[in-house]
Amino acid sequence: MSAPDRAVGVLLGAAVGDALGVPYEYGSRSLPGPGEPARMLGGGLGGYAPGQWSDDTEMACVLAEVAATGADLRTADALDRIADGFLRWFADGPADIGVQTRAVLSAVRPGPGAAARLRARAAELHERTGRTAGNGSLMRTGPVALAHLGDPDAIAAAARAVSALTHHDPQAGDACALWCLAIDHAVRTGQLDLRVGLGHVGPEWAELVDEAERCTPNRFGARNGWVVAALQCAWSAITRGGGFEEGLQAAVRAGGDTDTVAAIAGALLGAGHGGSAVPARWRRRLHGWPGLRARDLTRLGVLAVRRGELDPDGWPGAPTVRSYAGASERTVPHPDDPGVLLGGVGALRPGVADAVVSLCRLGADQAPLAGVAPEDHIEVWLIDGDDANLDLPAVIADAAAAVRELRAEGKTVLLHCVHAQTRTPVVAAAYGALVTGSARAAALRRVTAVLPSACPRPSIVRGWLGSAG
Numbered sequence: 001m002s003a004p005d006r007a008v009g010v011l012l013g014a015a016v017g018d019a020l021g022v023p024y025e026y027g028s029r030s031l032p033g034p035g036e037p038a039r040m041l042g043g044g045l046g047g048y049a050p051g052q053w054s055d056d057t058e059m060a061c062v063l064a065e066v067a068a069t070g071a072d073l074r075t076a077d078a079l080d081r082i083a084d085g086f087l088r089w090f091a092d093g094p095a096d097i098g099v100q101t102r103a104v105l106s107a108v109r110p111g112p113g114a115a116a117r118l119r120a121r122a123a124e125l126h127e128r129t130g131r132t133a134g135n136g137s138l139m140r141t142g143p144v145a146l147a148h149l150g151d152p153d154a155i156a157a158a159a160r161a162v163s164a165l166t167h168h169d170p171q172a173g174d175a176c177a178l179w180c181l182a183i184d185h186a187v188r189t190g191q192l193d194l195r196v197g198l199g200h201v202g203p204e205w206a207e208l209v210d211e212a213e214r215c216t217p218n219r220f221g222a223r224n225g226w227v228v229a230a231l232q233c234a235w236s237a238i239t240r241g242g243g244f245e246e247g248l249q250a251a252v253r254a255g256g257d258t259d260t261v262a263a264i265a266g267a268l269l270g271a272g273h274g275g276s277a278v279p280a281r282w283r284r285r286l287h288g289w290p291g292l293r294a295r296d297l298t299r300l301g302v303l304a305v306r307r308g309e310l311d312p313d314g315w316p317g318a319p320t321v322r323s324y325a326g327a328s329e330r331t332v333p334h335p336d337d338p339g340v341l342l343g344g345v346g347a348l349r350p351g352v353a354d355a356v357v358s359l360c361r362l363g364a365d366q367a368p369l370a371g372v373a374p375e376d377h378i379e380v381w382l383i384d385g386d387d388a389n390l391d392l393p394a395v396i397a398d399a400a401a402a403v404r405e406l407r408a409e410g411k412t413v414l415l416h417c418v419h420a421q422t423r424t425p426v427v428a429a430a431y432g433a434l435v436t437g438s439a440r441a442a443a444l445r446r447v448t449a450v451l452p453s454a455c456p457r458p459s460i461v462r463g464w465l466g467s468a469g
């Protein structure tokens with residue numbers, strides 16, 4: 001049902017964990033105090049901008065771009081494309097890069113056979129130093145699971161093959177296989193269970209997983225540059241309880257390699273909770289090499305699980321969504337705040353507002369809207385269907401909060417879906433209830449009284465009205 005949302009969560013979760021952990025990487029700044037959340041402040045070892053992801057997600061994007069073509073990541077051709085992508089990234093001069101990864105990438109030239117050359121160089125480094133079990137292959141491994149969803153043998157083999165391009169130590173390959181198998185299980189079932197992959201790795205991992213669950217994340221903070229401790233640290237943070245945000249906060253709070261551990265945790269948390277669990281206030285600010293934003297990570301995640309195929313509407317690759325033709329251009333002011341305009345997708349025209357909150361799928365040319373800053377065009381994964389959303393009340397609340405944040409920044413906002421029948425009126429009502437403090441049902445009546453197209457799906461209204469808060 002909702003596997004695409006969870007597939008999208010793998011990359012979005014990793015990127016948001018990465019950007020959240022960047023400021024605190026190896027003591028770049030003091031860890032947040034008790035009760036104080038980690039924030040996307042930028043900085044860190046690479047001097048990143050707020051909301052910018054680092055090498056962890058940069059390298060994951062290379063994997064995702066190859067996975068999004070529908071490639072089998074075990075093949076020589078796909079591994080060569082990944083190797084070339086890593087080398088292209090290295091040639092672009094990343095602001096931060098792991099010691100091992102640099103040692104391997106700096107000695108290899110791109111082109112046919114690049115994967116074999118990387119593997120050979122990684123093996124040579126292992127022979128020479130005996131220490132190549134850094135966390136640098138685990139931090140990027142998430143997209144491997146998406147490329148082979150539902151096929152554990154293929155996932156384990158592909159995860160090891162991609163890991164070995166830079167990390168020869170079998171511990172790194174095992175960690176990638178174990179994590180990807182948990183991601184696969186989470187995307188397909190919504191359950192977070194690291195033990196599903198134990199049959200594919202060495203017998204020592206059962207005790208390592210037990211230890212991660214027994215101990216708090218900070219137990220692993222001092223040595224989480226090592227792949228085993230990084231995996232244990234991430235799993236320990238996830239199993240402390242709470243949801244998506246709490247897991248990421250616990251991962252950052254462990255200290256050490258904060259961005260990498262939070263990226264690792266984020267890939268699995270996002271797989272379980274879905275991309276829709278990543279708050280809009282974080283998604284809108286996410287960006288990084290190679291010039292991507294949250295909407296691009298969404299596209300790559302969807303295409304990876306669809307083996308590169310677009311849906312019948314041409315989404316998520318076509319310039320516009322075909323079935324939207326003929327949607328009304330009309331807008332009406334929100335009854336509680338005239339700085340918010342309500343409408344359908346036809347209203348999405350340059351100059352309509354300073355900012356946009358889109359509640360439907362958009363084509364590649366429709367977002368960001370011309371004239372609107374990329375961070376001010378927020379797309380929300382909200383499906384107009386019965387039982388079609390992972391956490392309907394949370395997504396509606398998050399969309400309403402996004403409108404409020406943009407308004408607090410002094411921007412006029414277009415809030416729209418396709419035909420302004422269900423999603424626009426319900427989110428508009430949630431926003432109205434938020435800013436006026438009135439009851440939800442009354443807020444919805446005020447919206448439907450002014451919005452002629454409003455005819456909200458009963459299950460969506462019930463799901464929202466019936467939820468607490």
Ligand SMILES: [Mg+2]
Pocket residue numbers: 054055056096259260
């Ligand atoms: Mg990093």
